[in-house]
Amino acid sequence: xxxxxxxxxxxxxxxxxxxxxxxxxxxxxxxxxxxxxxxxxxxxxxxxxxxxxxxxxxxxxxxxxxxxxxxxxxxxxxxxxxxxxxxxxxxxxxxxxxxxxxxxxxxxxxxxxxxxxxxxxxxxxxxxxxxxxxxxxxxxxxxxxxxxxxxxxxxxxxxxxxxxxxxxxxxxxxxxxxxxxxxxxxxxxxxxxxxxxxxxxxxxxxxxxxxxxxxxxxxxxxxxxxxxxxxxxxxxxxxxxxx
Amino acid sequence: xxxxxxxxxxxxxxxxxxxxxxxxxxxxxxxxxxxxxxxxxxxxxxxxxxxxxxxxxxxxxxxxxxxxxxxxxxxxxxxxxxxxxxxxxxxxxxxxxxxxxxxxxxxxxxxxxxxxxxxxxxxxxxxxxxxxxxxxxxxxxxxxxxxxxxxxxxxxxxxxxxxxxxxxxxxxxxxxxxxxxxxxxxxxxxxxxxxxxxxxxxxxxxxxxxxxxxxxxxxxxxxxxxxxxxxxxxxxxxxxxxx
Amino acid sequence: xxxxxxxxxxxxxxxxxxxxxxxxxxxxxxxxxxxxxxxxxxxxxxxxxxxxxxxxxxxxxxxxxxxxxxxxxxxxxxxxxxxxxxxxxxxxxxxxxxxxxxxxxxxxxxxxxxxxxxxxxxxxxxxxxxxxxxxxxxxxxxxxxxxxxxxxxxxxxxxxxxxxxxxxxxxxxxxxxxxxxxxxxxxxxxxxxxxxxxxxxxxxxxxxxxxxxxxxxxxxxxxxxxxxxxxxxxxxxxxxxxx
Amino acid sequence: xxxxxxxxxxxxxxxxxxxxxxxxxxxxxxxxxxxxxxxxxxxxxxxxxxxxxxxxxxxxxxxxxxxxxxxxxxxxxxxxxxxxxxxxxxxxxxxxxxxxxxxxxxxxxxxxxxxxxxxxxxxxxxxxxxxxxxxxxxxxxxxxxxxxxxxxxxxxxxxxxxxxxxxxxxxxxxxxxxxxxxxxxxxxxxxxxxxxxxxxxxxxxxxxxxxxxxxxxxxxxxxxxxxxxxxxxxxxxxxxxxx
Numbered sequence: 001x002x003x004x005x006x007x008x009x010x011x012x013x014x015x016x017x018x019x020x021x022x023x024x025x026x027x028x029x030x031x032x033x034x035x036x037x038x039x040x041x042x043x044x045x046x047x048x049x050x051x052x053x054x055x056x057x058x059x060x061x062x063x064x065x066x067x068x069x070x071x072x073x074x075x076x077x078x079x080x081x082x083x084x085x086x087x088x089x090x091x092x093x094x095x096x097x098x099x100x101x102x103x104x105x106x107x108x109x110x111x112x113x114x115x116x117x118x119x120x121x122x123x124x125x126x127x128x129x130x131x132x133x134x135x136x137x138x139x140x141x142x143x144x145x146x147x148x149x150x151x152x153x154x155x156x157x158x159x160x161x162x163x164x165x166x167x168x169x170x171x172x173x174x175x176x177x178x179x180x181x182x183x184x185x186x187x188x189x190x191x192x193x194x195x196x197x198x199x200x201x202x203x204x205x206x207x208x209x210x211x212x213x214x215x216x217x218x219x220x221x222x223x224x225x226x227x228x229x230x231x232x233x234x235x236x237x238x239x240x241x242x243x
Numbered sequence: 244x245x246x247x248x249x250x251x252x253x254x255x256x257x258x259x260x261x262x263x264x265x266x267x268x269x270x271x272x273x274x275x276x277x278x279x280x281x282x283x284x285x286x287x288x289x290x291x292x293x294x295x296x297x298x299x300x301x302x303x304x305x306x307x308x309x310x311x312x313x314x315x316x317x318x319x320x321x322x323x324x325x326x327x328x329x330x331x332x333x334x335x336x337x338x339x340x341x342x343x344x345x346x347x348x349x350x351x352x353x354x355x356x357x358x359x360x361x362x363x364x365x366x367x368x369x370x371x372x373x374x375x376x377x378x379x380x381x382x383x384x385x386x387x388x389x390x391x392x393x394x395x396x397x398x399x400x401x402x403x404x405x406x407x408x409x410x411x412x413x414x415x416x417x418x419x420x421x422x423x424x425x426x427x428x429x430x431x432x433x434x435x436x437x438x439x440x441x442x443x444x445x446x447x448x449x450x451x452x453x454x455x456x457x458x459x460x461x462x463x464x465x466x467x468x469x470x471x472x473x474x475x476x477x478x479x480x481x482x483x484x485x486x
Numbered sequence: 487x488x489x490x491x492x493x494x495x496x497x498x499x500x501x502x503x504x505x506x507x508x509x510x511x512x513x514x515x516x517x518x519x520x521x522x523x524x525x526x527x528x529x530x531x532x533x534x535x536x537x538x539x540x541x542x543x544x545x546x547x548x549x550x551x552x553x554x555x556x557x558x559x560x561x562x563x564x565x566x567x568x569x570x571x572x573x574x575x576x577x578x579x580x581x582x583x584x585x586x587x588x589x590x591x592x593x594x595x596x597x598x599x600x601x602x603x604x605x606x607x608x609x610x611x612x613x614x615x616x617x618x619x620x621x622x623x624x625x626x627x628x629x630x631x632x633x634x635x636x637x638x639x640x641x642x643x644x645x646x647x648x649x650x651x652x653x654x655x656x657x658x659x660x661x662x663x664x665x666x667x668x669x670x671x672x673x674x675x676x677x678x679x680x681x682x683x684x685x686x687x688x689x690x691x692x693x694x695x696x697x698x699x700x701x702x703x704x705x706x707x708x709x710x711x712x713x714x715x716x717x718x719x720x721x722x723x724x725x726x727x728x729x
Numbered sequence: 730x731x732x733x734x735x736x737x738x739x740x741x742x743x744x745x746x747x748x749x750x751x752x753x754x755x756x757x758x759x760x761x762x763x764x765x766x767x768x769x770x771x772x773x774x775x776x777x778x779x780x781x782x783x784x785x786x787x788x789x790x791x792x793x794x795x796x797x798x799x800x801x802x803x804x805x806x807x808x809x810x811x812x813x814x815x816x817x818x819x820x821x822x823x824x825x826x827x828x829x830x831x832x833x834x835x836x837x838x839x840x841x842x843x844x845x846x847x848x849x850x851x852x853x854x855x856x857x858x859x860x861x862x863x864x865x866x867x868x869x870x871x872x873x874x875x876x877x878x879x880x881x882x883x884x885x886x887x888x889x890x891x892x893x894x895x896x897x898x899x900x901x902x903x904x905x906x907x908x909x910x911x912x913x914x915x916x917x918x919x920x921x922x923x924x925x926x927x928x929x930x931x932x933x934x935x936x937x938x939x940x941x942x943x944x945x946x947x948x949x950x951x952x953x954x955x956x957x958x959x960x961x962x963x964x965x966x967x968x969x970x971x972x
Contacts, residue, residue: 153415211957239957
């Protein structure tokens with residue numbers, strides 16, 4: 001039986017990269033994003049520092065692309081490849097807009113990125129997670145990254161919040177279906193701005209941005225929980241955050 | 244200024260019909276469903292008993308169909324037609340299925356019926372609701388029908404719950420955006436089986452099914468709330484229900 | 487069988503008075519507050535305008551005082567007095583304080599007013615509510631007034647929020663226990679400032695304060711729900727409120 | 730500056746002992762329970778295995794007893810004793826009872842054990858936690874153990890759920906007040922039966938009871954979160970649990 005891998009969807013230079021680094025300390029990792037230039041730096045970094053990483057260009061909103069990704073995994077790791085951890089860190093675009101200015105295209109795109117994407121990803125990875133129940137050192141885990149908008153529908157957030165609420169529903173439904181089968185499904189409400197290159201200029205005061213490596217540590221902790229003690233949901237925010 | 248109307252999407256022989264009857268006591272009502280045979284009986288009933296009702300065949304998931312519906316309203320009630328109450332009682336199909344047996348088509352259809360439908364309906368009716376702020380006897384109201392699955396992602400409910408969670412997010416976001424503008428947006432969690440022809444044979448014991456006219460009364464109460472006292476969410480269930 | 491009455495605890499010149507007026511249109515009402523000068527004006531007003539009201543000086547946090555109140559009801563309405571609606575609108579004092587400046591006395595007093603009070607009131611009224619199931623025109627109802635602090639533990643609200651959360655738990659537990667027995671237990675989250683004499687000077691802008699008669703209307707609607715369609719919880723806030 | 734300690738209230742042969750063991754690997758621990766025979770075995774075990782533990786007989790519901798406990802800490806660790814982690818794992822008695830059979834004494838006792846106890850414990854430990862901000866290797870942490878009844882008021886759980894809801898409110902309020910000051914306050918919803926001596930005979934099937942050491946690991950993870958990434962709440966349940 002081959003060693004199970006970790007699969008991380010949504011690997012930019014922030015949370016996804018931090019999660020990849022963390023899980024790469026234990027598992028070979030497959031990093032998914034639409035374009036190679038997003039995953040290439042972190043793939044190189046992990047391979048250089050003794051881990052094992054591959055990148056696969058994948059559009060999670062496209063089921064064919066997700067199926068092709070699984071085929072690549074099988075080429076790389078063998079037909080019996082299994083998965084110890086699958087992390088859905090992708091998202092439809094963040095949109096903030098007066099409701100009457102939203103377009104169908106924005107809604108469809110938000111659905112495709114967040115809901116369809118997580119659906120395709122979960123359907124592709126759950127069989128590999130179920131197959132890892134014997135070989136994985138920890139219960140195979142499927143973890144979804146949510147946001148404030150997963151639990152609060154703020155004004156002008158109709159496009160973003162609908163799909164984040166939907167993602168949370170999927171995580172909860174999967175937790176209830178697959179928990180009894182030994183797969184740990186969890187959802188994280190990231191309630192704050194993450195400290196990544198894109199937010200570098202944002203001045204949120206001392207300690208006002210979430211350290212992405214702390215998110216990775218939390219996901220790792222979730223992954224290591226034994227099957228008698230699964231957490232379904234955690235929230236993560238800066239101590240100074242108003243909430 | 245013409246008298247504002249009520250628009251009800253999703254008018255079958257149950258909740259939608261009961262809501263139509265209730266609002267028809269005060270407003271001319273426009274009843275939307277995909278096929279005429281769904282709305283014809285209740286349209287006839289209302290017109291016979293002294294109310295004023297029209298039916299418009301509308302596929303809420305199709306923005307063109309929704310725009311055509313608005314054009315018909317303008318033909319019927321004048322270019323300056325306004326809306327005192329818009330009720331979104333439609334839904335994507337109810338699906339209960341092991342997650343790995345769900346298909347993309349089911350997800351897309353659930354999205355189209357519940358999220359895209361409510362989006363199209365809200366975009367079409369909000370301008371008419373805003374326009375009724377002066378003439379409506381009560382704050383113009385946009386009310387969404389939810390379900391248990393709006394707040395609980397049960398096992399095997401991934402398709403249905405994702406879209407019901409999403410609908411709830413939309414209702415919450417719209418409530419926060421349009422409440423300050425004088426439009427009352429509300430969401431009802433219908434937590435139980437409704438007593439309609441389709442559920443006639445289901446034996447849930449004495450009092451085990453929700454009377455649809457009680458849902459209509461609750462929606463009417465929501466509609467009559469003054470703008471200093473808006474309810475965003477109510478839950479409705481049989482007294483004997485386990486929850 | 488004597489006509490059932492309504493009992494309202496916490497009757498000041500605001501919400502309690504508005505509720506009393508509303509329910510007095512249908513039932514004889516018994517109004518409870520610690521001191522006669524709180525209930526006397528509204529008792530006089532109701533009796534003058536054709537209703538029937540009595541006031542009973544009651545400290546709901548004191549079980550003996552609550553038992554004495556029930557005895558007075560029996561003297562007044564007969565040993566077989568029953569109750570169609572019992573409204574718990576009392577509360578421990580509102581306290582906002584840095585946590586480390588709170589005292590045991592404040593905590594104890596908050597517990598006494600909100601939790602012990604609602605406990606005593608519920609234990610005294612539930613037998614009368616159960617006894618009214620046949621005679622009451624609507625399902626006998628026990629309604630609790632909550633606040634923003636019932637669902638959000640804000641900074642510096644430890645004393646107030648603990649007891650409002652607790653009150654909500656009691657309402658929920660009672661709804662689940664007594665709903666199947668035909669008594670409707672409901673909880674209202676009053677999420678905003680109520681427009682009462684005490685808040686007259688507070689400038690919250692146009693429409694920024696909740697009209698107490700709208701709260702009374704909502705409670706009356708809850709009371710009229712049939713037993714197949716009980717609402718457990720509603721929230722009420724000004725349309726302009728940020729939430 | 731002396732090394733900060735960990736203080737754990739509610740140390741029986743289950744969760745409390747597991748938490749004590751976990752935190753004793755890094756900090757001297759002070760273990761509180763009403764009677765010495767509860768803490769003595771785990772104190773002995775920790776001291777034997779190279780850790781440092783003391784037990785202090787404390788009734789957390791009695792503020793004098795809690796103050797005396799702090800005095801003992803100062804005798805033992807010096808007047809400038811500080812605290813890296815304070816865990817409130819105590820509780821009022823678990824009571825399940827028809828509401829009308831509950832007594833004032835049960836309510837008072839539930840309040841004393843859960844709310845008053847957590848209040849006294851928090852007031853005593855927060856100054857020590859604030860004082861440890863410089864010296865503690867991780868943000869000083871105050872963690873509360875909750876239960877299913879913290880978020881669900883089931884029928885016949887009025888006494889237990891009111892106080893668990895209240896405890897959760899306190900934890901949330903404290904998190905919002907002290908998070909910005911650098912103290913991490915967290916709440917755990919333990920949603921299942923814990924595998925302890927008292928529940929040994931309960932047959933809940935394979936994997937049906939929560940391993941207390943997994944709860945301890947989760948608390949330790951919470952404690953190690955940096956101040957940019959605080960979790961306020963986690964839920965923990967067996968994978969096979971229905972929820």
